[in-house]
Amino acid sequence: MADTRSTAPVGLPARNPVRAGGSRARSKGWTGALPLLVFVGLAFGIPALALLGGAFTSNGSPSLANLTESLRGAYLTALLSSVKLSALVAVVGAVLGTFLAQAVVTSRFRALRDAVLTASGVLANFGGVPLAFAWIATLGNSGVLTTRLGLGDHGWSLYSFWGLALVYLYFSVPLMVLVIVPALDGLRPQWREAAQNNGASAWQFWRYVGIPVLTPSLLGGVVLLFGGAFAAYATAAAMVGTVVPLVTLQIADALTGNVLIGHENVALALSFDMIVVAGLVMAVYLPLQRRSARWLR
Amino acid sequence: MAALTPTVLPDVTGAPAPQTGRPRRVRVWRGVVLTVAALYFLTPLLASFVFTVNDPTAGFTLDAYQEIFSAEGFVQSLLLSLGLAVATIVTVLVLTLPAMLAVRLSAPRLRPVMEVLCTLPLVVPPITFVAGISTVLRWGPDYLATTPFYQTIIAIQDPAFPVVLVVAYVVLALPFVYRALDAGLGAMDVRTLVEAARNCGASWPHVMLRVIIPNLRSGLASASFLTLALVLGEYTVARLLGYQPFPVWIVTISGSNAPLSVAVSIFSLLFAWLLLLVLSTAGTRQRSGS
Numbered sequence: 001m002a003d004t005r006s007t008a009p010v011g012l013p014a015r016n017p018v019r020a021g022g023s024r025a026r027s028k029g030w031t032g033a034l035p036l037l038v039f040v041g042l043a044f045g046i047p048a049l050a051l052l053g054g055a056f057t058s059n060g061s062p063s064l065a066n067l068t069e070s071l072r073g074a075y076l077t078a079l080l081s082s083v084k085l086s087a088l089v090a091v092v093g094a095v096l097g098t099f100l101a102q103a104v105v106t107s108r109f110r111a112l113r114d115a116v117l118t119a120s121g122v123l124a125n126f127g128g129v130p131l132a133f134a135w136i137a138t139l140g141n142s143g144v145l146t147t148r149l150g151l152g153d154h155g156w157s158l159y160s161f162w163g164l165a166l167v168y169l170y171f172s173v174p175l176m177v178l179v180i181v182p183a184l185d186g187l188r189p190q191w192r193e194a195a196q197n198n199g200a201s202a203w204q205f206w207r208y209v210g211i212p213v214l215t216p217s218l219l220g221g222v223v224l225l226f227g228g229a230f231a232a233y234a235t236a237a238a239m240v241g242t243v244v245p246l247v248t249l250q251i252a253d254a255l256t257g258n259v260l261i262g263h264e265n266v267a268l269a270l271s272f273d274m275i276v277v278a279g280l281v282m283a284v285y286l287p288l289q290r291r292s293a294r295w296l297r
Numbered sequence: 298m299a300a301l302t303p304t305v306l307p308d309v310t311g312a313p314a315p316q317t318g319r320p321r322r323v324r325v326w327r328g329v330v331l332t333v334a335a336l337y338f339l340t341p342l343l344a345s346f347v348f349t350v351n352d353p354t355a356g357f358t359l360d361a362y363q364e365i366f367s368a369e370g371f372v373q374s375l376l377l378s379l380g381l382a383v384a385t386i387v388t389v390l391v392l393t394l395p396a397m398l399a400v401r402l403s404a405p406r407l408r409p410v411m412e413v414l415c416t417l418p419l420v421v422p423p424i425t426f427v428a429g430i431s432t433v434l435r436w437g438p439d440y441l442a443t444t445p446f447y448q449t450i451i452a453i454q455d456p457a458f459p460v461v462l463v464v465a466y467v468v469l470a471l472p473f474v475y476r477a478l479d480a481g482l483g484a485m486d487v488r489t490l491v492e493a494a495r496n497c498g499a500s501w502p503h504v505m506l507r508v509i510i511p512n513l514r515s516g517l518a519s520a521s522f523l524t525l526a527l528v529l530g531e532y533t534v535a536r537l538l539g540y541q542p543f544p545v546w547i548v549t550i551s552g553s554n555a556p557l558s559v560a561v562s563i564f565s566l567l568f569a570w571l572l573l574l575v576l577s578t579a580g581t582r583q584r585s586g587s
Contacts, residue, residue: 032399033407036392040414040471043464047429048421054432096334103330106323112331122566122573123338128530129544130562133551134341137348137559144344144351170341173334231422234532238548248424255428255537268432271425282420 054268066269075266078245079273082230085161085246089168090226094218096169097176098184104177105184117181120174132238135167159240167235172225179224183217223285227278247274342563349560361560368557374546380458381542382528385466386521389474392467393520397478398509401487415475418468427537430465434538456540465534466527473523481516522572529565 058065069075104116138145139158146156157163187210195205211218233248241249247270254267349361365371400407418426434450453460490512494504510517532544541549543565551558 030399030404032395033404033411034396036396037410037414039392040468043468044414044417044426047426047433050432050436051425051429099330100334103327103334107327118573119338122570125526125530125569128532129547130530130565133547133559133562134345134566137555138341138344142555144347145340170338174338227419227422231424233422233424234536234544237532237536238551248422251424251428252537255431264432264435267428271422271428274422274425275420278420278422286416 051268051271054265055272058265066265067272069266070269070273074245075247075250075270078247078250079270079277081161081245082247083277085165085168085244086226086229088165089172089229090222092165093169093172093225094176094222097173097221098180098214098218100173101177101180101184105181116177120177123174124171124178128234129238131167131170132235135163135170136239139163139166159243161244164236164240164244167239168229168232172229175228176221176225179221180214180217183214187213220285223281226281230274230278230281342566345559345563349556349563361554361556362564364554364557365561365564368550368554370541370546370550371561374541374543377458377541378529378543381462381466382525384458384463385470385528386524388463389467389470389524390517390520393471393474393478394505394509394513394517397475397482398487398491401482402491411475415471419472423469423533424537426465426468427534430461430534431538434461454538459538459540461538462535462540462542465538466524466531469531469534470524470527473527474520477520477523478513478516481513481519484516485512522575526569526572530569 055066056062056064071079100116104113107113135143135158137143139151139156140146141158143158145151146158158167191209191213192205195209200208231248233252236244236246236249237252240246251267251270251274254270255264350357350359396411400411434454436450453464487509490508491504494508499507530544531542532548535542536545536548547558547561547565550561
């Protein structure tokens with residue numbers, strides 16, 4: 001930074017036309033960023049303001065009625081159920097993802113590692129509608145495994161809280177693998193050797209070296225997984241309809257007027273609740289991301 | 298220390314892999330983890346394939362796959378999705394690339410602003426974003442009917458090509474595009490390249506087309522592919538705003554023809570897989586080239 005600044009005045013005055021170009025470049029630099037800022041301001045800012053405005057007005061006057069309504073009865077149940085599902089998926093997904101990543105990282109087969117990472121990249125994005133249908137075909141009421149194994153007689157239903165958790169793990173575990181592999185790679189073999197030379201057991205190595213180094217990435221992964229499961233709508237909508245109460249399904253119902261006409265503002269208040277929850281969780285993530293970046297070099 | 302060294306030394310020097318100190322247990326444990334993972338991740342794929350080719354009465358049949366291309370609305374919805382994807386990719390790159398260059402070259406103080414802007418869409422769940430958009434769109438008939446804005450609001454909701462979806466997708470794609478381009482720009486010395494080109498008298502469009510973009514190929518490719526995957530799989534925004542691109546169409550037909558919808562799901566997964574393979578090979582070619 002410092003030396004580019006010191007070389008620029010030396011190099012530039014030598015040729016006047018270039019100097020003019022250089023100063024124009026500076027003003028162009030600002031204008032280069034302008035379209036994006038304006039676009040985001042319009043495309044993101046206006047809906048955000050509309051959401052806030054709608055959430056805090058009822059019958060045309062400012063009030064907290066929508067917000068209290070959104071934290072009561074069926075809406076509260078849906079919100080809590082969403083948080084519970086996302087927390088479960090996040091913690092279980094993080095643990096399983098870390099085990100899978102560790103198995104891959106310590107493997108001697110380069111091809112296995114490449115295959116798992118590529119597959120994780122695909123599966124982490126394999127949310128939404130196709131995922132729901134793949135699982136319905138597998139474990140739904142007339143799914144291949146359900147009918148072959150007679151799971152229906154044992155009270156199995158995919159269209160439940162646990163079924164949904166099982167399906168959400170399908171994109172959460174690969175996401176965790178993608179998040180945690182760089183951190184596991186950052187655990188240098190020298191650290192383990194140093195611990196072994198000092199007589200540490202495997203458990204002591206993980207307890208005092210491995211886990212502390214991985215903690216920021218682990219928590220960051222949990223947060224990402226939570227966010228992904230919390231915001232998921234397509235999978236749930238295609239799979240369970242309204243059997244499992246989820247806040248995203250409630251918002252969609254209220255928006256499309258499925259429940260009651262005039263509940264759009266409650267949908268906005270629910271959206272506001274969601275953003276608050278997601279924002280709080282993400283607020284944990286950003287500083288952690290910065291801390292873990294130190295180890296990933 | 299002196300007593301420890303002889304017992305540890307052969308272990309370290311004689312072992313190529315660090316885990317040979319505890320081989321059997323670790324290998325078994327790793328095998329179990331990998332087997333369980335493989336079962337969990339492959340079962341739905343295989344089972345859904347079986348589901349599509351297994352007719353309860355006729356036995357094995359590939360009808361579901363033959364029906365895909367002739368199914369009503371398939372071509373239309375796929376074309377709509379592809380059109381939206383192209384428009385989104387072009388828009389997001391045209392907006393983001395100059396902004397990121399500007400931040401790197403002449404306005405480093407904007408960097409935190411850019412980072413926040415490009416992280417927000419990850420924090421804000423898409424469904425709340427749609428809630429905001431649909432509120433704004435409802436203002437049209439309610440408040441703006443007498444103003445020129447009304448025409449704009451009608452125009453961007455044209456069902457043949459809903460511009461409002463492109464706008465929403467650009468916002469949703471920003472985090473991915475930002476990261477891909479940031480990695481690409483970080484791998485080259487933008488300032489030196491631009492200053493060298495400018496000192497040699499190149500115009501700004503020339504710098505962009507002949508210097509920046511060729512060096513940024515892999516970053517641009519990965520940004521485009523990620524955006525393409527996002528748009529082709531996006532359901533929430535399109536469904537709630539009432540349009541019918543590809544994913545919404547799959548759900549619509551699932552009621553009447555379950556095997557067909559599962560077949561299309563497999564089809565779209567294979568497509569995504571292909572995209573990602575192309576992406577990763579493009580990335581490695583770039584790396585080995587440089």
